[in-house]
Structures are given as structure tokens and as C-alpha cells.
Amino acid sequence: MANTLPTLLLVILLSQSADGARTKLHPNLAASDGICQSMVESQGYVCEHHKKPDKPPVLLQHGVLVDSVTWLLNSPDESLAFILADNGFDVWIANTRGTISSLGHTSLSPNDAAYWDWSWDELVAYDLPATFNYVHAQTGQNMHYVGHSLGTLIALAAFSQKKLVNMLRSAAMLSPIAYLGQMSSLLARAAADAFLAEYTYWLGISEFIPLGDAAAKLLKVICDETHSNCADLVTAFTGKNCCVNNSKTGTFLEHEPQPTATKTMIHLSQMIRWGTIAMYDYGSKFENNQHYGKPTPPVYNMASIPKDLPLFLSHGGQDLLSDVKDVKTLLATLKGHHANKLVVQYRKDYAHSDFVFGVNANKLVYDPLMAFFKLH
Known part of the structure; x- marks a missing residue:
């Protein structure tokens, strides 16, 4: 010892x-x-x-299949994490479980199938609250929150259950995802079909490794079926990003993509196919009854998000994942939100990755975001 x-x-x-x-x-x-x-x-x-710092804390939460590098990839004057620090914020960056920097567990190894037995429901129920509690305990202050993609989904789901809001100053949703039923990414829709059509097969692969053999076979199938140009997967999945610095592609590929639980991919596929925002569907009334005490999964009701919670939502017209129509569905559920607590920004030329990698996001998105934070 x-x-x-x-x-x-x-x-x-x-x-x-x-x-x-x-x-x-x-x-x-x-x-x-x-x-x-x-x-x-x-x-x-x-x-x-x-x-203890006297700076207001900000928690950054990345999306699916990536990790915290997304907030640090560009130069300091273009990356949100550095920009927030330079503007007097105390910056905290989270890594979702299953990413290479977040593989710890008290009893399980990532080699155990049980380690990967979770969907994004568990991120809502356990991981995000634990992260909030940790930052709150360390700083002694309520925080601002910034989520991108899946980072918005888990936060909105938690807020709809009145979780975390007592530790929040405000929350920013970049490429907000709550509804996926109208998403226009043909590859993502084909992938969702494949996950649900081969439900039992994918459940046998507990860890989804984007660069693994199973994922490669899936990609070939959906590229062939959709006749898509899979030479540029980022564009095919996320939309035509206007403003990403292509010179950073090599650095990006050194870190991304990252693994996640196959159940999370199946859960997202359920949202795409069925247009719902609900807990994981176990595939039968019996199993759902076992987990939820009812034959269908409980719904995350976006209309239940506290109407006085300061929210900043920024979405793009070229985004194939956070589709404009789905964002409008989300905004319709927030129609009763206090007008002075909701800011909605629309960037016609932005796609999914521009919000975290765009070289001009510092002026177009982050400056208004920080002004919003300073109001709250």
C-alpha cells in the first residue's frame, strides 16, 4: 500500500x-x-x-459523442470557456459519464456491461444534479449554465421536474434539443430507424463506440440507404456549418468522437421516431410497468419549466439536429414564460457545430450570452 x-x-x-x-x-x-x-x-x-471565489460560476455541459474539449478547441478569444474566464466568470466544465475523462465508478469497470446500463434519463436524475451540487458546494454560489445539444436536453428535462432551479441564476441553451420528431438530418433519421429496427442487437452492445466495428457497419448501411455523401460526416449529420475553423479538424479528431451508452442512442432514436420527449421506453408494457408503474414512459413536460427561470435560447437555420420546427415546438410550450426572462436568438446561417466551434460565435452568440448572464 x-x-x-x-x-x-x-x-x-x-x-x-x-x-x-x-x-x-x-x-x-x-x-x-x-x-x-x-x-x-x-x-x-x-x-x-x-x-472561495467571488466570481459568478458558470457550468458548461457538452453534447453527445463528444467531451469538454468542445468548449476549448478554438483559440482563447474564440472559445466560450476562455471568453467567460476573461470576462470575470468562474468556469466549470463537465464531462459526461462514459467519455474518456469520466470513466470512474465505485464498483464497476467500463469493461462491464452493467457500467453502460443507462440512458440520458440517468444524466437527468443523477449526474447533472451531482454536478450542480458539487459546483454549488465548492463556490457557495448559484450558477449560470450553458448546454449544447444533449447538454440542453438533460437540463430542460431536469428543469421540467423543478430540479436544479434553486441553484441557478440563468441557463443558456445552444442548439436546444427537447423535441426531435421533425429533424431534417437524413443520416440521423436513418440511424434512428436502424437502432429501433435492430433493438435487440444493439442492446447486446452496451457501449456505443463511434469508431468501433458495429458503428462502422451501421454507418455503411445508412450511407447506402440514404445515398448520402459520407465523406463529410459532420455536415451530413449536423448541417452545413458556416463558420467552423477547418484548421482545427485535426485537433478535434484527436479527442472526438467519444463513446456513450447504447441505451442513450436508442433513447434518442425513440425521440426521433415518435416525436416525444419522454423517459426511456423499455419496449413492452410489462417492462415499463416494472420501471415506471405504468405501461408507457413518463413524459418530461416542457410547459412545467418555471416561468420565471431566465432562459437564453440560440438556434440556427442550417441545423439538421436542432431543427427549426422542433425548436418552434419547444418555444410553443414556453409561450407562458415571463417575457423578460426569455431571450431567443436565431442565426439563419448557423448549423449545429457553429455554436461551439464557430470562429465568429464570440461576437454573434457569446457576447449576447454574457450580457444576458450579467443581467441575472
């Missing part, structure tokens, strides 16, 4: 007097590191110094 020392965490809270001046400390205690060195490390313990 490795010889490890116990760790003490020393949190320093800077107090202020009524006139704004810092409270005077004893000269021997002026440096917080001095407490660690003189009172803790001298006793053989490891000490870490933490100071």
Missing part, C-alpha cells in the same frame, strides 16, 4: 469591513500559506489552501 498522508483543506474567507476595507489580520497570519506550513504541515499532514 502506498504511504499517503491525510489531507486537510484550509478554506480562507476574506471578510470586509463596512467601508469595504479588508479586515486587518495579525501580521504573522497575513499569508494563508503560513497557516498550512506552520500549523498543519509541521505536524506531518498535507494541507491545501482554498479561497
